[in-house]
Amino acid sequence: xxxxxxxxxxxxxxxxxxxxxxxxxxxxxxxxxxxxxxxxxxxxxxxxxxxxxxxxxxxxxxxxxxxxxxxxxxxxxxxxxxxxxxxxxxxxxxxxxxxxxxxxxxxxxxxxxxxxxxxxxxxxxxxxxxxxxxxxxxxxxxxxxxxxxxxxxxxxxxxxxxxxxxxxxxxxxxxxxxxxxxxxxxxxxxxxxxxxxxxxxxxxxxxxxxxxxxxxxxxxxxxxxxxxxxxxxxxxxxxxxxxxxxxxxxxxxxxxxxxxxxxxxxxxxxxxxxxxxxxxxxxxxxxxxxxxxxxxxxxxxxxxxxxxxxxxxxxxxxxxxxxxxxxxxxxxxxxxxxxxxxxxxxxxxxxxxxxxx
Numbered sequence: 001x002x003x004x005x006x007x008x009x010x011x012x013x014x015x016x017x018x019x020x021x022x023x024x025x026x027x028x029x030x031x032x033x034x035x036x037x038x039x040x041x042x043x044x045x046x047x048x049x050x051x052x053x054x055x056x057x058x059x060x061x062x063x064x065x066x067x068x069x070x071x072x073x074x075x076x077x078x079x080x081x082x083x084x085x086x087x088x089x090x091x092x093x094x095x096x097x098x099x100x101x102x103x104x105x106x107x108x109x110x111x112x113x114x115x116x117x118x119x120x121x122x123x124x125x126x127x128x129x130x131x132x133x134x135x136x137x138x139x140x141x142x143x144x145x146x147x148x149x150x151x152x153x154x155x156x157x158x159x160x161x162x163x164x165x166x167x168x169x170x171x172x173x174x175x176x177x178x179x180x181x182x183x184x185x186x187x188x189x190x191x192x193x194x195x196x197x198x199x200x201x202x203x204x205x206x207x208x209x210x211x212x213x214x215x216x217x218x219x220x221x222x223x224x225x226x227x228x229x230x231x232x233x234x235x236x237x238x239x240x241x242x243x244x245x246x247x248x249x250x251x252x253x254x255x256x257x258x259x260x261x262x263x264x265x266x267x268x269x270x271x272x273x274x275x276x277x278x279x280x281x282x283x284x285x286x287x288x289x290x291x292x293x294x295x296x297x298x299x300x301x302x303x304x305x306x307x308x309x310x311x312x313x314x315x316x317x318x319x320x321x322x323x324x325x326x327x328x329x330x331x332x333x334x335x336x337x338x339x340x341x342x343x344x345x346x347x348x349x350x351x352x353x354x355x356x357x
Contacts, residue, residue, distance in 0.1 A: 003034040003081045004352055007071065007099075008088040010056040012040025016245055018274040019115050023088050025160045029345035033352050036082060038071060053082075068098065075102035084352055085110040091118060091127035099129050109355035111348070114140065115157075115270040117293070121147040131355045134348075137271035137293030155348060156296075157272045158341030164281040170251015178241050180255065183216035184318050187256035189249075189275045190263050192221050196305070197263035197289075203307035204260075204314070205236050211315040215239060218256065220246045253279050257324065258317055259286040261294060264304050272297055277339050280331035285324060287313045298334035300327060 008023045015021050027035040028047030036053035037045070045052065054074050056067050075085070075098070085108050089095040103110055112130025117140050125148040133152045135141045141154040175181055186208070190197040198219060208215050220243045246252060253259075259279045266273065271293045276286050280299070287310065288299035295301050300317075302309045317324045 003036055004030075004084045004086050005036045005053055005078070005082045006038070006086050006088065007075065008038065010038045010040035010043075010058070010067065012043045012058060014245075014247060016247070016249065018270045019088065021274055022115065022157050022270065025158065025341045026345050026348060029158075029160065029341045031342075031346055031349050033349060038074075068094070072098045072102070075099075076105045078102075078106050078108065082108065084108055084356055086348070086352075087112045087130065088115060090114065090116060091124055093127065096127040096129055103129065111351055111355065113155075114144070116268060117143070117266055117271060119267050125149045132351050134351070135271065137296050139293035139296065140271055153351070155344055156338055157270060157274065157277070158339050158344035159274055159277050159281060159335065160341045161281060161336065164278055165250070166282065167248075167250035167254045170248050171254040172251075173248070174251050174255045178216070178218065178255075180216055182214060184212055184214050185256045186215060186217045186314055186318075187220060187252065187259045187279070188217065188261070189220045189246075189259065190261055190273070191269060192219075194267045194269075195263035195265050197261060200262040200289075200305065200307050200310060201260055202236075202240070204262075204311040205239055207308050207311035208315055209236070209239050211311070212318050215314075215318065216241065218252065219243065220249070220252060249275065249278075253282055253284070256284065258284060258314055260288075260310065260314060261286060261299070262289045262302070262304065262310050263294065264289055264291045266294065272339070277335055280328075281335045281339075283325075283328040283332045285317055285327035285331055287317075298331070298338070 006023055006027055009020055011020060011024050027037055027050045030049045034049045036051055039052040039055050040058050056070055087099055091114060110130045111132050113134040115136055118124050121143055128149045133149055134155050136157045138154050141152050144152045188201040192198045205217050217240050222245055261276055276297050280286055286299040288294045288301055289304040290301040291304045300313060302313050
């Protein structure tokens with residue numbers, strides 16, 4: 001059985017990083033190749049074909065110099081059973097140089113998955129080294145091809161539908177923690193720094209509350225910023241809560257009736273945010289910006305930059321139980337049809353077979 005080494009940040013809890021979760025789920029769903037991974041403390045592989053190749057330190061949002069050095073030292077002296085490499089790092093000069101040196105030293109074929117859209121596509125072709133380059137969205141595939149990258153294929157990300165279950169106990173805990181008893185909870189799990197999503201969501205709170213006074217909007221992003229200040233200044237502090245990195249996201253997703261993701265760019269997040277797909281898998285409607293690549297999720301699209309339209313879309317769903325249930329059921333069907341991790345893993349397995357011939 002051919003072994004493929006997944007080159008990514010170390011896999012370890014907490015599982016609050018979409019890119020790391022995607023690597024874990026792809027490895028555990030591998031249908032016919034053994035997958036070796038870099039792991040951190042507390043990682044226990046559950047897939048029959050997954051093994052830990054090397055244990056590193058705790059996983060961080062961006063691997064530090066010591067972790068990069070450890071990964072590089074591993075890549076230049078691979079055992080014979082590793083037949084191919086699969087890189088999950090964003091294209092940048094440092095990681096691309098490491099990858100090229102490793103490939104020259106070992107002469108292994110490689111797949112390179114670019115999980116998020118580059119900030120700038122100029123010169124990106126020089127940073128792509130895989131025999132096959134994979135994007136998670138059709139939008140990013142077109143952009144990379146236009147930038148001169150060859151051999152680009154699109155494989156939508158997937159989620160493990162067996163992990164997606166209602167967490168009633170977690171929802172109860174969050175309801176108490178957030179003071180959300182009797183409230184209609186809406187979740188924004190985007191970013192603060194790289195898009196207008198947080199600002200637009202905040203701008204939508206006032207018109208939303210006019211129609212649904214019991215609405216409560218949760219900002220579950222990596223870290224709290226000054227975005228909380230205008231909420232208090234506008235007299236909206238009773239209708240918003242700001243969280244940092246979240247432990248127990250399943251409970252928060254169970255509590256929230258709707259998610260919003262009104263972002264115009266997904267830089268620093270994967271092209272198809274897994275938190276959006278996970279909420280859809282629970283049968284919850286998601287309202288997104290009509291920007292690419294986000295529209296490929298199949299969420300309910302509203303014009304980007306229009307906070308009133310965003311508020312109206314959310315209010316319409318909160319005030320119409322049947323419409324909300326129907327939209328949630330449709331969201332679940334989209335995930336089952338297009339974002340099942342088993343389908344994604346099978347597509348990657350075909351790529352491994354192709355490059356190993």
